[in-house]
Amino acid sequence: MxxxxxxxxxxxxxxxxxxxxxxxxxxxxxAVLRGQSLLGDAVSHAALPGIALGFLIAGGxxxxxxxxxxAISGGLAALAVMAITARTRLKPDAALGVVLGVSFALGVVLxxxxxxxxxxxxxxxxxxxxxxxxxxxxxxxxxxGTLAAIALxxxxxxxxxxxxxxxxxxxxxxxxxxxxxxxGMLTVMVALAIVAGLQMVGVVxxxxxxxxxxxxxxxxxxxxxxxxxxxxSFAVASGVIGALISASAxxxxxxxxxxxxxxxxxxxSMAFAPERGLIWRAIAQRARVxxxxxxxxxxxxxxxxxDHDNPDYPAELGMxxxxxxxxxxxxxxxxxxxxxxxxxxxxxxxxxxWQLTEKGRARADALNRGEATDD
Amino acid sequence: xxxxxxxxxxxxxxxxxxxxxxxGALLGSFLVLRGAAMLTDAISHAIVLGIVTVWLxxxxxxxxxxxxxxVVTGLVTVALxxxxxxxxxxxxxxxxxxxxxxxFALGVLLINLNARNLHLDVDAVLLGEIAFVWIDTxxxxxxxxxxxxxxxxxxxxxxxxxxxxxxKELKIATFDPALxxxxxxxxxxxxxxxxxxxxxxxxxxxxxxxxxxxxxFVITPPATAFLLTRVLSRMVLIAMAVAALSCLSGxxxxxxxxxxxxxxxxxxxxVFFVGTLIAGPKDGLIAGAVRKRNEARHIDSLTLIMHLAxxxxxxxxxxxxxxxxxTSDLGWPDARARAALRSALDGGLILRQPGAGAGQPTLHLTxxxxxxxxxxxxxxxxxxxxx
Numbered sequence: 001m002x003x004x005x006x007x008x009x010x011x012x013x014x015x016x017x018x019x020x021x022x023x024x025x026x027x028x029x030x031a032v033l034r035g036q037s038l039l040g041d042a043v044s045h046a047a048l049p050g051i052a053l054g055f056l057i058a059g060g061x062x063x064x065x066x067x068x069x070x071a072i073s074g075g076l077a078a079l080a081v082m083a084i085t086a087r088t089r090l091k092p093d094a095a096l097g098v099v100l101g102v103s104f105a106l107g108v109v110l111x112x113x114x115x116x117x118x119x120x121x122x123x124x125x126x127x128x129x130x131x132x133x134x135x136x137x138x139x140x141x142x143x144x145g146t147l148a149a150i151a152l153x154x155x156x157x158x159x160x161x162x163x164x165x166x167x168x169x170x171x172x173x174x175x176x177x178x179x180x181x182x183x184g185m186l187t188v189m190v191a192l193a194i195v196a197g198l199q200m201v202g203v204v205x206x207x208x209x210x211x212x213x214x215x216x217x218x219x220x221x222x223x224x225x226x227x228x229x230x231x232x233s234f235a236v237a238s239g240v241i242g243a244l245i246s247a248s249a250x251x252x253x254x255x256x257x258x259x260x261x262x263x264x265x266x267x268x269s270m271a272f273a274p275e276r277g278l279i280w281r282a283i284a285q286r287a288r289v290x291x292x293x294x295x296x297x298x299x300x301x302x303x304x305x306x307d308h309d310n311p312d313y314p315a316e317l318g319m320x321x322x323x324x325x326x327x328x329x330x331x332x333x334x335x336x337x338x339x340x341x342x343x344x345x346x347x348x349x350x351x352x353x354w355q356l357t358e359k360g361r362a363r364a365d366a367l368n369r370g371e372a373t374d375d
Numbered sequence: 376x377x378x379x380x381x382x383x384x385x386x387x388x389x390x391x392x393x394x395x396x397x398x399g400a401l402l403g404s405f406l407v408l409r410g411a412a413m414l415t416d417a418i419s420h421a422i423v424l425g426i427v428t429v430w431l432x433x434x435x436x437x438x439x440x441x442x443x444x445x446v447v448t449g450l451v452t453v454a455l456x457x458x459x460x461x462x463x464x465x466x467x468x469x470x471x472x473x474x475x476x477x478x479f480a481l482g483v484l485l486i487n488l489n490a491r492n493l494h495l496d497v498d499a500v501l502l503g504e505i506a507f508v509w510i511d512t513x514x515x516x517x518x519x520x521x522x523x524x525x526x527x528x529x530x531x532x533x534x535x536x537x538x539x540x541x542x543k544e545l546k547i548a549t550f551d552p553a554l555x556x557x558x559x560x561x562x563x564x565x566x567x568x569x570x571x572x573x574x575x576x577x578x579x580x581x582x583x584x585x586x587x588x589x590x591x592f593v594i595t596p597p598a599t600a601f602l603l604t605r606v607l608s609r610m611v612l613i614a615m616a617v618a619a620l621s622c623l624s625g626x627x628x629x630x631x632x633x634x635x636x637x638x639x640x641x642x643x644x645x646v647f648f649v650g651t652l653i654a655g656p657k658d659g660l661i662a663g664a665v666r667k668r669n670e671a672r673h674i675d676s677l678t679l680i681m682h683l684a685x686x687x688x689x690x691x692x693x694x695x696x697x698x699x700x701x702t703s704d705l706g707w708p709d710a711r712a713r714a715a716l717r718s719a720l721d722g723g724l725i726l727r728q729p730g731a732g733a734g735q736p737t738l739h740l741t742x743x744x745x746x747x748x749x750x751x752x753x754x755x756x757x758x759x760x761x762x
Contacts, residue, residue, distance in 0.1 A: 037469040038413050045587065088658060090407075093468070094598045097412040101591025102645030108502055108588065108638035109629075116633050129501060130483060204420070204501065204587070205483075208476030215465050215473060251487050256480035263477040270464050278462060 010247045012141060013133045013200075017239030017258065019144040020197050020209070023151045025235030027193040028214035029228045030155075030186050033166045037215075038093070039078060039187065041207040042100040044194040046077030048107025048203055051128050052114055063140055066128075067195050074191030077103050082187060104203075131202035133243060133254030140199060147196045151189060155228075162186060163224050200239075201255035209235060212262035219273035238262035294331035295367055297324050298340060301356055302364035311361060314346045314353035335360065381518045387509040389626050392640045394527035395580045396618030399592035400600075401534045402573050404611045407597040408549045409566070413468065414453060415573055415593045417475035419586045421452040422577045423500050424482030430493060431485070437522060437582065442530075442575050449574025450567060452478060503585030505637040523582045530579040534572055538611070541565060546607055584637040591641035592618065599648045602658050617647045675715035677751060678705065680724050683740050684748035696738045719744070 031040055047070035054069025055061065077099050084095035127135065155162060164172040165182045173179045190210065197206040213235035214227070221227035242258030271279050300323055305313035321328045332354060335341045340360035346353040356364065380386050406412050425448025426441060433440050452474060460470040486495055512519040538545065548555040548562035555562040573593065580589050600613035625640030632639075653660050682705065686695035694700065701712040716738075719725045724744035727736050740748065 032466075032469055035466060035468065037466065037472040038416070041413075041416065041472060084652070087660065087663075088602060088652065090598055090601060091410040091412070093410055093413040094407045094594060094601070097407075097416060097590055097594035098598050098645070098648055100416065101588065101594055101641060102648065104587050105591050105638040105641030105645065109634045109642055112635035112638065113632065129498065205476050205480055207472055208480070211469055211472040212476075215469050219464060251490065252484060253487050256483045256487075259476050259480040260484070263473065263480075266473055270459075270462060276464060278464075 007247075009134060010244070012136050012138055013243045013247065013254065014240050015141055016133070016136045016144055016200055017243040017254075018236045019141065019148050020200050021213070021234075021236030021239040022148045022232050023144075023196045024193045024206075024209045025213045025217075025232030026155055026228055027151060027186075027189050028210035028212075028235065029217060029224075029231040030162060030166055031190055031210055032214035032218065033224075033227075034183075034186065036187065036190070037211045038096050038207070039081060040190050040194060040210040042081055042096045042103075043074040043078050043191050044197075044203045044206040045100045045107075046103035047071075047074040047191070047194055047198060048104055048128070049073045049110050050107075051198070051203075052107055052110030055114055056110070063137075063143060063199070067143065067198065070198055071191050071195045073103065074194050075188040078187045078191055079184065082184065127202070128198050129202050129204055130253055131198065131200045131205070131255040133200050133246070136199055144196050144199075147192060151192055151196075154185070154189065158182065158185070166224070201258055205255045205259045208259040208262055209238065212259070212266045213238060216262075216266040216269035219269040219276050234262070234265050238265060290330070290334060293324065293327040294334045297328060297331040298335055298356075298360060298364050299367060300324065301341060301354060302361070302368075305356060305361075312355055314344055314355050316346070316349065317352045317354065320354065378518070381520055384509050385626070385630075387521050387524055388505055388636060389622060391505055391508045391521070391524050391527055391583045392622035392626060392637065393619050394524065394531050395576075395584055395589070395592050396596065396622045396640070396644075397615050398527070398531045398534045398576045398580070399589065400596040400614035400618040401531075401538050401611065402569060402576060403593035403597040404600065404607070404614050405538075405545055405549055405569055406573065407594060407601060408607075408610075411566075411570075412594045412598075413471055414456075414570060416590050417456060417471045418449045418452055418570065418574050419577045419589045419593075420475045421478040421482075422448055422574060422581065423586055424448065424478040424485070425574075426500070426578065426581070427482050427485040427489070427493070427495070430495070431489070436495060437526070441578055442526070445574040445578035446571045449571050449577070452574075453567065453570050499585070500581060501585045501587050502635070503581055503583050503588060503637050505583045505640075508583055523579075526579040527583065530572075530576050534576065537568065537572060541568075545569075549607075584641065588637050588641045591644055595641075595644035595648050596621065599644070599651045602648075602651045602655050617644065621647055672714050672718045675707070675711060676719040676722060676724065677747070679715050679719050679738075680740060680744045680748045681751060683725065683738055684745065684752070687740060687745075693737060697735050698738070699735060 028040070031037060050069035050071065050073030051066050052069075053073070054066035057069070058065030081092070081095045081099050084090060084098070085092045088095075161172070161177055161182050164175070164177060165179050165186070169179050169183070172182075193210055194203070194206050197209055201209055214231045216234050217227045217230035221230050238258050238261040242261040243254055245261070246252040246254040246257040269277070271277055274280055297320060300320060301313075301315045304315045304319070305311050317328070317332075320332070324331065332341060332343075336343060339357060340363055341354050342357055344353050344355050403412070403415070406415055422445060425444050426436070428448075429441050429444035430436055435441055456467075456470045456474045459465060459473060460467045465473070486493060486500075508521045508523040511522045513522055513525065514520075515525065544555065544560045544565055547558065548560055548565045552562045555565075577586065577589050580592070584592065596614040596617040597610065599617050600610040603613055604610050621643035622640045625643035626636055628643070629636040629639035651659065654662075656662060679701065682701070683696050686692050689695070695704065698712060698716060701707050701715070702709060705712075707715070716725075720727065723741055724747060726739045726741055728739055729736050
């Protein structure tokens with residue numbers, strides 16, 4: 001690991017992956033919250049024609065020109081999706097599909113034109129499909145750093161507007177905020193995140209780095225700020241871990257590994273996140289079922305006591321089991337642990353008997369009135 | 376004649392494209408209408424993992440095993456996506472965006488790891504190479520037929536058969552799933568069959584147009600047709616026609632400009648879409664703008680007759696009920712006043728009479744115009760209901 005980290009290339013890649021994580025994590029959070037998860041997919045595929053045009057105009061593999069082209073074509077694609085959705089009866093997913101498919105095709109046409117013209121020198125262009133992290137240069141880090149600064153700067157400046165527009169556009173409109181413009185800006189900024197990831201992850205998989213960290217963060221966070229910060233942390237972690245894994249083994253392309261790490265983080269979050277997570281929910285569900293069955297046993301003892309006009313009526317275990325079968329013993333254990341019932345002997349009978357305590361009576365009465373709370 | 380057809384490279388390339396387009400348009404029409412277009416995106420990316428997995432298990436890169444594998448991959452993709460969505464933790468589209476990139480990434484890594492044995496280039500999976508479909512052939516009735524074309528033709532016939540056989544069921548399941556369930560059509564099963572066929576078509580097509588271009592063939596022609604008609608049968612036919620025309624024109628342009636043929640065909644579907652979006656007779660942007668302008672003119676002409684009715688039989692009628700007053704009193708620019716006048720004159724709501732002496736012409740309501748004004752005025756509505 002030490003040898004790995006001291007390598008210049010690995011350092012550059014890890015730094016780049018971290019910077020990329022900052023951008024995609026922050027912007028992805030807004031995209032996911034606004035129900036625009038798949039917009040990133042359309043935008044990233046639509047970056048391809050911009051890449052090819054940037055190459056054609058700059059006359060070579062100039063990263064600045066290529067990224068500018070990608071940002072412009074990606075941004076235009078995002079606006080096209082918005083416009084088609086607003087101006088036609090087509091559903092949003094059809095608009096996404098049309099823009100994604102057609103602009104990718106346009107990109108392939110332009111790439112084949114570039115390759116036909118300049119031969120082998122442009123072969124590097126197809127690396128933008130999956131990214132080529134190892135080809136990241138120190139100078140590229142400056143570009144990514146600038147992109148990160150722009151993205152985070154805009155989000156900080158427009159924090160309140162972006163928050164309101166993401167959660168309640170109608171209210172924002174009523175307050176007189178320029179909702180359409182803020183929405184358009186957040187949408188176009190997705191293109192910025194995509195552009196930042198072209199070198200590292202490539203157009204095809206970039207959408208995952210936008211969605212996965214945000215979806216994972218959503219499971220843990222209770223506030224927008226918390227979600228954005230967590231999403232950035234997850235994205236940075238995916239980027240760094242993915243870059244290190246791919247550097248440590250031969251033949252593992254960086255982009256796909258980063259995506260799989262991010263997916264793993266989502267899976268863990270969906271399983272373990274407190275309150276929302278599947279495992280948490282399963283445990284809570286089991287606790288609810290237990291509570292319900294012990295309340296029912298408590299109710300039965302209470303009813304027996306009432307029927308016999310004896311508040312201390314000793315209910316025989318077998319009688320309770322006849323009603324509640326196998327749930328009886330665990331329920332009684334839990335009830336007596338909570339001090340609601342106590343076990344007594346009732347000679348001459350030898351079987352165990354159960355009796356309500358003062359506290360148990362109070363809870364049973366409250367349950368009957370429908371006022372019981374989870375104690 | 377038949378010899379010449381199968382021996383002709385352009386004919387083989389074109390027919391491969393057209394078959395992809397027709398199959399895509401058939402299935403895509405229902406997917407677009409159901410709002411499931413992006414599941415095509417998911418399936419076509421995930422299919423890469425399916426292709427590699429089937430190769431790892433059986434050693435076959437094409438043929439019936441791969442087609443069967445595609446059914447499994449497609450259904451697994453959809454099932455996983457739906458399972459993630461059903462947890463209630465993420466939206467449907469987020470679920471789509473989580474599952475297919477992961478499957479695709481896994482597929483790419485497996486291709487990378489097996490690069491030495493696997494003659495499958497990731498670029499080729501994404502982009503296909505329709506120009507080379509003719510290389511790999513089998514003998515059918517003594518004719519050398521390209522394998523890709525044969526598979527595409529078979530898949531097209533299956534798709535066509537499915538759509539024709541279940542036309543009524545698909546129609547109801549698409550527009551009214553609740554009714555379809557009530558009638559016992561199991562719309563879920565039908566929908567999954569549709570997605571399974573989409574997967575099969577994706578695998579049959581990937582050699583020709585690749586996994587991503589395939590999306591353009593499935594979604595764009597139906598989306599174009601959707602803008603042109605509201606009748607399902609017409610939509611499917613128009614989608615197929617758009618797909619076929621895109622392939623023909625795309626092929627010609629690709630040869631002319633010396634660019635990737637499959638991609639150019641897909642770009643042409645986009646050209647048809649944009650053309651329809653702009654110039655479509657009913658829903659096009661131009662038609663919409665014209666309609667909007669006509670509505671605005673119509674409202675202006677009604678404002679005009681209300682203005683005339685207000686001043687009719689008053690002392691100032693000679694001054695107010697003139698064209699000049701429209702500009703000065705209503706604040707309309709000259710062009711707007713002229714358009715409103717023409718619209719009201721054409722509608723037989725007003726008359727123009729020469730003014731007395733050197734005065735300008737005055738405007739008068741016709742009987743129809745007067746009735747209209749009365750019907751529109753808030754006080755007159757009860758007295759004289761609109762005719």
